[in-house]
Amino acid sequence: MLTEREILSTLEMVQNEHLDVRTVTMGINLLDCASHDLKRFKDNIMFKISDLAGNLVRACNRIGDKYGIPVVNKRISVSPIAVAAAPFSSSQMIDVARTLNQAATAVNVDFIGGFTALVEKGIAKGDRALIDAIPEALAETERVCASINVASTRAGINMDAVYLMGQKIKRAASLTAREDGIACAKLCVFANIPQDIPFMAGAYLGIGEADAVINVGVSGPGVVKKAIDRALSTEPQIDLGQLSELIKHTAYKVTRVGELIGREVADSLNIRFGVVDLSLAPTPNVGDSVGEIFQSLGLFSIGVPGTTAALALINDAVKKGGAFASSHVGGLSGAFIPVSEDLNISESVANGYLTLEKLEAITSVCSVGLDMVALPGDITEETLAAIIADEMAIGVINRKTTATRLIPVPGKKPGDTAHFGGLLGQSVILPVKNPPGANRFIRLGGRIPAPIQSLVN
């Protein structure tokens, strides 16, 4: 017999605190689709994706209904296209992106990730073709997401790739200038990219993964915030150790939901269950914000002094609770700070409390990186690359994943607002120091060596 409290608190989480499963992402290996013939390769991709993912959306909706927990997004991640489509030219890669978009449309998923190259140590022929194809591929498709891993703790930072990405981001933005450079919202540059991310835009299926796998991304910033608010109103003397414990318990509950639903979707499609990604992923809705958690914890706004410490506490507690709740945890597993996608965070930027430098600082204790950050349109490729390089260095040295999703908004300057629409939200454009200037450091190129693993200060 269930207790009244168990039932009512669950309902409260679903109805008033935005508890949902943010994404169920099916990973599909495309390496066996390989062919030197482009048409054949594309046919193989279409067939394999339709065959495996044909029932994904239906299964997610049915199982979401059964438990009364919505599965908000259904997505697909595929093997790195730079590997699967290695023989093809850059223009052929654009064609492959169109096919991926078509396949995603056919099975009714909103995004397909895996237009990906792993170039932390060097750029192979297929990698270069894919990177060159990125601006057009993202501008011409709606659902394809790209990610490039340019650095790792074991390989160092490939600065040639970093500079190249600065150029491609700039070009992708100019191709979608009328939509405030939206193509860049579908492009992540990574250090230490995990193989099993369910969240976009960084999702791809790693080379070490099975033929097909179901990964789940949970959410729940609203649930965490409400739990903190409730605790502080009933017990104002509660300390940070106790609040950490409370966040742990809450993360446990949220993760269990993801695990239950993910496993059942996997079973019903006869596909292996992979991981739960324990990330606090916000949306632009009030009450579904990571930024609001900082205010609940007593900070005036995310970005003011104390933010890094608070984020360290939140992130660690979420991981501890989530790791206990699920047998397999993976992906990014950290609180996201996507500026435009979180109403509260984007307001903090507009009010000047959160700056590019503070955003960079907080990525050292958690969060994935500089995510959905709108930058001035006149920023140079070199300055963009330099921002990426800084973020990569934090990941490489701290043995963690970091990423950037930077959007130089054509024709706009600091203080203007960029509108991306829907879940991507909107954001004031952040000022950057020396945006139009040259950066000789970036042009030096080469590889920043992998860091020493001892002498850890």
Add this chain to the structure above:
Amino acid sequence: MNKVVISVLGPDRPGIIAAVSKMLVEKDGNIENVSQTILQSEFSGIFIVALPPQISIDELANYLKEGLAPLNHHVFVKPLEPGRVFFTMEKSEAFVITTRGPDRKGLVAAITEIIARYGVNVTNLQAVFKGGDDPNNNIMIYEVDVPAEIDQQGFYSDLRRKAEELSLQISIQHRNIFEAIHRI
């Protein structure tokens, strides 16, 4: 051994279970199952008891009635008929139906009419009626077993339609979600 079902109903106070179980021991009875619940000021208990053959149901019933009279409790005793099956449900899944909304007469009757019509069995019902229009003061929680073979979509949509008619918010969720969230 004969098995009997004993139901006890009356105002709650300390010592009811102690009094009943003491009398059962005196008649050599063995309690196999017992469940009790308290609603507002009223206690209700149900016992399944194995009795030695020489003790008749009437004898036990009279003994209990006499013993519980000072507590102002009513007692009912009947034989348990384990061989007789009144309904079967071969395959079913456990769901929890929760409704919230303004209090009015007939809420339980309207919802359970649909539940019964589809052959769904209520295994536990909790209702909190504090009256008034605050939906959070008027909550009904039905734990039900839904047979696998019924038209489940029809059942859920009938429930949703009725809830809307009665201005109730309804939620229908598989029981596992509550266990997953709250229990280790």
